[in-house]
Amino acid sequence: MKQNDQNFLWRRIAKKKNTGNQEAPIAPKARKGWRRRLGEADYLEMLVEYNTEAMALLVKTAAGWVYCYNNWEHEKMTGFGQKAIRQQSLKTVLGEAYFKVYEKNADDCLKSGETILFKGTASWNGEVRERLCRMTPVAAADQDFIVVTELNTKVLKDWMRKNHLATTRFDQMFQTHTASMLLIEPASGRIVEANPAALAFYGYDLEELKAMTIDQINTLSPAAVAERRQQAVAGQQRYFLFPHRLKNGEIRMVDVHSSPLELDGQPYLFSVIIDATEREQNAAALYREKELHKTTMDAIHDGVITTDAAGNISYLNPAAEQACGWQSIEVQGQPFETIFPICHEYTREPLTGLLAGVLADGQSQEISEPILLSKKDGMTIPIETSLAPIRTKNGSIGGVVMVFRDITLSREKKRRIEYLSYHDELTGLYNRRFYEQLFSQKETILAHPMAFVMGDVNGLKLTNDVFGHTIGDLLLKEIAKTLKVASGARHRVIRWGGDEFMIVMPGSDLKDAERLVKRIKEQLKAVCINGTIEASVSFGMALKKSRDDEPGPVLKKAEEMMYQIKLLESKSMRGTTINALLAALDEKKAETKAHTLRLSDHVMKLAEQLSLNVEAKNRLILLTMLHDIGKVGIPDYILGKPGRLTEEEWQIMQTHSEIGYRIASNVPELHVVTEEILHHHEKWDGSGYPSGLSGEKIPLNSRILAVVDAYDVMTHDQVYQPARSHEEAIAELRAQAGSQFDPRLVEPFINQVSHWR
Structure with missing residues (x-):
């Protein structure tokens, strides 16, 4: 050990006077700064100097363990002052017969780095004394030290004699108390002692329990048990609720009250254990009951x-x-x-x-x-x-x-149900049930005579087929609104069926009914749906003269008159419908008049080459005009799309031939071309739509139109492609002959258009 290191213990320590009195201690506020000035070794020196127990510092040299410092208490006990004890060996200070125990424990303490407690004997001032020693390793900047604390065993024995009575009483309480008690080693969890109540509770004898750890009884994980044990040792928590397993395998919930306890210088945990199983079961049952009650309350509406x-x-x-x-x-x-x-x-x-x-x-x-x-x-x-x-x-x-x-919603639902019971959901008019209720209970309050007016919407099925039910429903609602406004509050307007309406006119005769019908027809002229669909209704009427007349025959008479008028109006309506469809097609710009005229010219000249009869030519002209009539049902964004159609859009586009078929089927004058309209996009090899017909199964006029229409489309600008030259179109027709087109029609048509050019 260097001389500078040996002198560190007395360099800055307060000097003692001959009387043994020490210099006044440093004020608390100044100590921290003083420690920084003195350094770590000086601080250790202070801890030793001002301790009330006998303390000394050992340091190991090449010659063995030597003293380098002691405090005043140690000097009084050993007779060695601070200067005298420096560099003195254990043998010199303790005596020949007693230094080996100190030496061994000092080596063990330095090696393990942990505090060691042992009993030692020394010969001081001619007197052999037995002491309880504690050695603690301390690491300094340049040297490791052992702090030795000497405790007088005589004092301990006196204390134990004084506390013998208390110990005896504790032991008696431990052995006789009805609560289960365990003494547990904190580090390992080993059970050191158990009272009779614990033996009876757990079902083990004392030797069995003492051979076990608390982990073998507590069913929590060993890590969880160890964590809670350390909390009890540190005094952080005293009460625990644990599941403990008895010897017979039964699991019991127990309250555990643990406190740290030191016996013979060793730390233990003293645990009092009370069976809480029944309490916890009752608490769990009560909790379940409360949760069930709360869940029920929370769940009900x-x-x-x-x-x-x-x-x-x-x-x-x-x-x-x-x-x-x-x-x-x-x-x-x-x-x-x-x-x-x-x-x-x-x-x-x-x-x-x-x-x-x-x-x-x-x-x-x-x-x-x-x-x-x-x-x-x-x-x-x-x-x-x-x-x-x-x-x-x-x-x-x-x-x-x-x-x-x-009950706000339930009232509203009730009112809604009552409303729907007597009203038509689509139009808001009264329904047939209202009529039945009216004439079963309320007829007595209605004035007579009473006119019945029956109306039927013309062309509703055709409108639904062509434009869809949404447009058809809109047409019905507009007609219903017109009927209700024209009839006023005095009369009851009823939706009688899908396209039929009835007006009950209390206190009115047939002249009143005629004036109402005239007023309705005049107002219907202003109704136009989708820009092309005009509202048209055929009416019939009859009179219920008195309450004695049954309403059924009167209603039947009004219906018969309505159907007669409908037959008279139907022919003109069909012409109006066709014109409306052609106008709608023109509005969509799906087909131009110039395109139709070119097609008509081409197909008639080809028909001459093929020697078709007059009837076939007339059908061909009609087909040319109406073959794309189904495009009125195709959305504008698809018809006018400049680029390539998506798969979904193409599927929608292909439906136009079927829509056209349904339109033609609803107009008797067009029945002759329904099949030809349906199949005008079939291909010779069977790859067309909608039916996949091939060869001569495709109507001849449809095959003729396919060739002519393809040429005209290719040679004129379209929204999705620019026009091709005549030569390019001819080459395409020849390339598709036998696959898309009838090969027997392609060459005659090519000769025809080439000759015209």
């Missing part, structure tokens, strides 16, 4: 509000929170009638004392009157409600439960 015996709110279930706008936590403890005032729905008079009545007489109440419950925002809701007392275990009334239901 009715609002639930509970109060205590004073009428203060204690709970709102989620349905009540949603209905009233309050959160349960906001109103707990508040008077019910302050938060939820109730009044009569019609008179708005407050209904007070409802809860007080239930609390007073303990009788449930069903509130049958229409009442309103106030919400958080000041609004009110109509409710149906009942109140019942909440009884405690001893039968007394502990509060009130109010169960209520917001």
Whole structure:
């Protein structure tokens, strides 16, 4: 050891006077700064110097362990002062016969780096003394030290004699107490001691328990048990609830009260164990019951509000929170009638004392009157409600439960159902049930004579087939609105069937009915759907002269007249319908008039080459005009798309031939070309649509139109492609002959158009 290191212990220490008095200690506020100035070794020196126990510092040299410093208490005990003890060996200070024990423990302490406690004997001042020694390793900047603390065993023995009575009493209590008690080693969890109550509880004898650790009894993981054991040792937690396994395998829940305890200088955990299984089972059952009750309350759709015996709110279930706008936590403890005032729905008079009545007489109440419950925002809701007392275990009334239901939606649904029972959902007019009800119960209040007007919409099926049911429904609603406005509040307008309406005119004769029909027809002229569909209705009428006349025959007479008029109007209507369809097609710009004229010219010249008869030529001209009539049902964005169609768009486009077929089927004059319209996109090899026909199974006129239409489309600009030259179009026709086109038609047509050029 260097001389500088040997002198560190006395360089800055307060000097002792001959009397042994020490210099006044440094003030607490100055000590921290002093430690920084003195350094780590000086700080260790202070800890030793001012300790009330006998302490010394050892350091190991090449010659063995030597003393380098001791405090005043150690000097008084050994007779070696601070200067005298420096560089003195253990043998010199302790004596020949006693230094080996110190030397061995000093080596063990340095090697393990842990504090060692042992009993030592030394010869000091001619007297052999037995001491309890504690050695603690301390690492300094340049040297490791051993701090030796000497404790007088005589003092300990005196203390033990004084506390013998207390120890005996503790032992008696330990052995006789009815609570289970265990003494546990903190580090390992080994069971050191168990009282008879613990043996009886766990079912083991003492030797079996002492051979076990607490981990073998506690069913938690060893890591969890060790963590809680350390919490008890550190005094961080004293109470635990553990599942313990008995010898017979039964699991019991136990309360464990643990405290650290030191016996013979060794730390232990003293644990008192109380069986809490029944309590925990009861608590679990109560918790399940509460959870079941809460789950039930939370799940039901009715609002639930509970109060205590004073009428203060204690709970709102989620349905009540949603209905009233309050959160349960906001109103707990508040008077019910302050938060939820109730009044009569019609008179708005407050209904007070409802809860007080239930609390007073303990009788449930069903509130049958229409009442309103106030919400958080000041609004009110109509409710149906009942109140019942909440009884405690001893039968007394502990509060009130109010169960209520917001009937706003149910009322609205009821009104809606009643409305739909007598009204048509699409048009809002009265329905057939209303008519039956009218003439079964209310006819006595209706004035006579009574005119019946029956109307039938013309062309509705064709409109639905061509433009879809959405447009057809719109047409019906516009007609219904016109009928209702023209009829006024005095007459009942009824939707009788899909496209039929009836008007019941109390106190009106046939002249009144004629004037109404004339007024309706005039107003219908202003109705035009989708820019092309005009509203047209055929009417018939009949008169019910008195209450004695049955309504059935009168209604039948009106229907017969309506059908007669419909037959007279149908021919002109069909022409109007065809013109409307062609106008719609022109509006969509799906086909131009110039294109139609070119096709007509081409097909007629080809028909001459093929020697077709007059009937076939007429059908061919009609087909040329109407072959793409189905495009009125194709969305504009597809017809006008400049680029390539998507797969979905192409599927929609292909439906135009079927739409055209349905249109033609509804017009008798067009029946001759229905099949040819349907198949004008079939291909010679069977790869066309919609039916995949091939060869001569495809109608001849459809095959002729396919060649001519393809040439004209290729040689004129389209939204999706520019025009090709005549030569390019001819080459394409020849390339597709035998696959897309009838090969017997391609060359005659090519010769024809080439000659014209």
